[in-house]
Amino acid sequence: MxxxxxxxxxxxxxxxxxxxxxxxxxxxxxQPKIDLIHIEKQKRRMTLFFDNNKSKSYRIALGFSPQGPKLMEGDGKTPEGVYSITYKNPQSQFYRSLKLSYPTPQDWQRAKRLGQNPGSNIMIHGLGEFYRAGKWHVLKDWTLGCIAVTNEEMDEIYRLVDVGTKVKISP
Structure with missing residues (x-):
């Protein structure tokens, strides 16, 4: 026994x-690399897609004045349109970041018509020194026009996204 x-x-x-x-x-x-990031400003949601299939969604914080498209530097708006990831920064001021191809020629033209600079350095990033806020950072839009997720979420996104990935930002 x-x-x-x-x-x-x-x-x-x-x-x-x-x-x-x-x-x-x-x-x-x-892991399969993501081929589309869709950001829905009104829903405060960012969804990653692989081969037209939803892979994962995240709650996000936006620029401090998110209604409408970004028109100029300092307006606190998150851009709207189709962009791409141009650079991955593993040691960003906000933990890690993915730089968007904002401003496009159309963004430049719109700002120029207003006699303004369109701004630059729009990123998808973590929380940096605000890491203690964790998932609660989404309770208030606080960035200067960027898209923010928690540091843990940024680790995952950073690993799954390559330079050149398409980013669609909807109102």
Missing amino acids: KRSLLLIVALSYFFACSCIAKINDLRSLP
């Missing part, structure tokens, strides 16, 4: 170790 029980325990331990090893193997597999 003791020998049977010992055999069962040993086999159970071996099986559990094998399962853990398989899970770790799956975690180390390369």
